[in-house]
Amino acid sequence: MWRLLEVFGGPSTAPEEIRRDIDNQEAQTRSNRRAVDKLRGFHGLAKEIIERGMEKDRNGDVEEAAAYYRKAIECIQEGLRIHVQPCEPDVATKRKEMLVWERAVKERLVDMRGQRNLGNYSTTKRTESGHRKLHVEHSRSSEAKEGRDRDASTSRATRSTIESSLLERKPNVRWEDISGLEEAKSSLMEAVILPAQRPELFRGLRAPAKGILLYGPPGTGKTLLAKAVAAQASASFFNVSSSVLTSKFMGDSEKLVRELFECARDKQPSIIFFDEIDSILSQRSADEHEASRRLKSEFLVQFDGISTSEGSVICIGATNRPQDMDEAVRRRFSKRIYIPLPDPKCRKDILAKLLRGQRTKITSREMQQLVESTEGYSGADLKALAHEAAMFPIRRLGSRVATIQESEVPPIQYCDFKEAMKVQKPTMRDVDLKGFRKWTEEFGMTG
16 A cells, blocks of 8 residues: 555545546547548548549540549648647558658659640659659550540440439429528529629629538428529539439449539539438548548549539539538538528418418417427428328228218318327427537538
């Protein structure tokens, strides 16, 4: 005991302080692990982008190769800016590799700029160091030609699938079909529709954003807003979801993205709508699947292509989980609009539209009570609630439902909604809404 006191100096540190120190150390450890995962993610993504660029380079597609190389440099520099404690054994190795890649890619860009006159790009002075350089072949062999022919055939097949599965030539959604959300409509009018109608007024500092993110609780009208914008702007509408990517283009999703943007450029003005974008372009991690990395790298390259052009192609993303989006992707969606749950006026309008054409027996006072009782319900929740309420008159008929005339079905009443609310609850919790408000304060704007 005395030896322990001699070594440790006795109980001079309060237990609370010890716990606080332990908590701080654990928090620092978790933070460093996240930083390490991010660094590994950028390392893997940069490697993937460089390999894609080298493939284009070997096939003689110098312009596309240069675009990949520039994107690789951006990815490397972003990864190197991450502050990581050198506690993991591979951190120093990965940082060193990224520095080597950056130098080699910059040297290759210098060569390409001299040979092809691709324009200015800020690079470091070329050096004859002992680092490994990018190996690039510029052969025009018959093997390369056959490869390009196969790529062209695949491209035509992919484009045909895009036009048949993703393209909605004329969405049939009007502003009036969407209840409330006046601020969001105004923001979208300013960002998309007015620039399409008066392009001469929206140049320079007034140039519209090429990426718009609609985020908020599920069932609040994000997809309807995107379709209404496309209809108002008379734009081609490409509706892309994670389910389409995984079912129709499993393993070839980056090819879909490449052809998708190319098709959108051909059919501009165009809007590419990414539904559930967080599941398609989520945050990078060390154990990320290779196909996911390829998809992200291709999206970043293609998005930067439309951002620097004068064309009329706009990306709109919708998500219920904005915090799960990749940081580089989030930055490219520079206009971020929060789509909230409907307010009382909006809920009343939604309920009125849902009950239009139905036999009802609900007084004005009961309608007001119903509006107040459905606080926290989304538009989709209200639709499900109305469906459930409409079933109660049918259920009360019992066996007579098989023979009764349609005109004899009892009307929907306020009591039916009250019963329906016992089983049809709102999908959002207060803690989820607090998360949206916090994210809006950090990155977004109220719609």
